[in-house]
Structures are given as structure tokens and as C-alpha cells.
Amino acid sequence: MALDNVVGQILDSANKEAEKLIQEAEKEKAAILQQADENIAAKKKAQEKELELALARLRQQEMSSAELEAKRVVLNAKKAALDEAFQETLKELNSISSTERAKVYGKIITKAQSVIPNPKVYCPKGDAALLGNAMGVRAVIEKDMEPGLILESEDGTISLDYRFKTVLEGVWEKELKNVSNILFG
Incomplete structure (x- = not known):
């Protein structure tokens, strides 16, 4: 019977040690997962910030492009009006x-x-x-x-x-x- 007691104690000790190792592994797993979640959240936030900045730059470029196009259209219209005024003046001079x-x-x-x-x-x-x-x-x-x-x-x-x-x-x-x-x- 003494041998059975020793075997039981060894098994109990082994089970306790195994339980302790499993708990430590679970804690380490939880810490790793938490660190991974934090890294993912930080990267996601950084990417969102980068995306916001890229969208703001794109919006600004589009606005600048639209403003430039509007100025070009206005200048072309003004030039056409000036050309027409020149031609009308010349026509009047030529027909005196x-x-x-x-x-x-x-x-x-x-x-x-x-x-x-x-x-x-x-x-x-x-x-x-x-x-x-x-x-x-x-x-x-x-x-x-x-x-x-x-x-x-x-x-x-x-x-x-x-x-x-x-x-x-x-x-x-x-x-x-x-x-x-x-x-x-």
C-alpha cells in the first residue's frame, strides 16, 4: 500500500504541477492576446488617421483643381469678351x-x-x-x-x-x- 500512496502522491503532485503550468500558460496566452489586441487597435487607429489625412489631402486637391478650372473658365470667358470687344471696335473703325x-x-x-x-x-x-x-x-x-x-x-x-x-x-x-x-x- 505504501507504493500506492507514493504513486498517488506523485500523481497528485504531477496533476497540481500540470494545473499550475496550465494556469500560467493561460495567463501568458491571455497577456499575448491582450497585447495582440492592443497592437491591432493601435495599428487600426494609425491607419484610420492616415486614411483621414489622405482623404483631407484628396479633398483639398479636388477643391484646388475645381477652383483652378473655374478660374480658367472665367478667364476664357473674359478673353472671349475682350476679343469680341476688340473685333467690334475694329469693325466700327473700318466702317467709318x-x-x-x-x-x-x-x-x-x-x-x-x-x-x-x-x-x-x-x-x-x-x-x-x-x-x-x-x-x-x-x-x-x-x-x-x-x-x-x-x-x-x-x-x-x-x-x-x-x-x-x-x-x-x-x-x-x-x-x-x-x-x-x-x-x-
Whole structure:
């Protein structure tokens, strides 16, 4: 019987030791699982934060892109309006009466003679009669060209382009900001 007692005690001791090891293993398992859950939660939170930041950046990029596109559309519309205003102004200049055109031509020649004395004058076909007997003009030559005059020195080294379109382009370029402010405020 003593042997049975010893075997029983050994078994009891082994069972207690096994129970103790199982409990420690369960505690370690719980600690590992808790640490894993905490790591997962931390990574999830970090990813959510990163996603929020990425979404905010994307939203900002989309807003900036939309604002830029809106500005481009407005600028294109303004440019179209300015181009139309230029064309309308040019059309009005080109269609002034013969009497007005003759007056304008006279003023052009008077102004140009301070730079080119006795100039050769090129004018659109049919406009030579409007120059009449302009004083100080060497020759009047009609050619296919836009309304206005081109004046040239005797040796051909100096040429002044006073075609209406050229003059309007110069004024337009110089006054574009003012014209834009008048049209668009």
C-alpha cells in the first residue's frame, strides 16, 4: 500500500504541477492576446488617421483643381469678351464714313511728317481720293490692305504703320487693364 500512496502522491503532485503550468500558460496566452489586441487597435487607429489625412489631402486637391478650372473658365470667358470687344471696335473703325476717314487720314499724315518728311503713302484701294491734295506727300499708292495708311521714307528705311488694326492693337495692348476693368469691374 505504501507504493500506492507514493504513486498517488506523485500523481497528485504531477496533476497540481500540470494545473499550475496550465494556469500560467493561460495567463501568458491571455497577456499575448491582450497585447495582440492592443497592437491591432493601435495599428487600426494609425491607419484610420492616415486614411483621414489622405482623404483631407484628396479633398483639398479636388477643391484646388475645381477652383483652378473655374478660374480658367472665367478667364476664357473674359478673353472671349475682350476679343469680341476688340473685333467690334475694329469693325466700327473700318466702317467709318468717307468724310471721317479723310479727316483721320489728314491727321495721320500731319503727325507722321514730323518723323518722315515728304512720305510715300500706301492706302487701301479706292481711298486715294480721300487724301485729295495732301500737302507734303511724295506719292500715294493704292494697294490691297486693311483700312488706314502706311507711310514710308524716301529711301524706304523708315516705315510707319497707321492701319486702323495696327493702331487699335497698340492702344488695346497699352490700355488692356483699363478696358478689362471697365468691362469686368
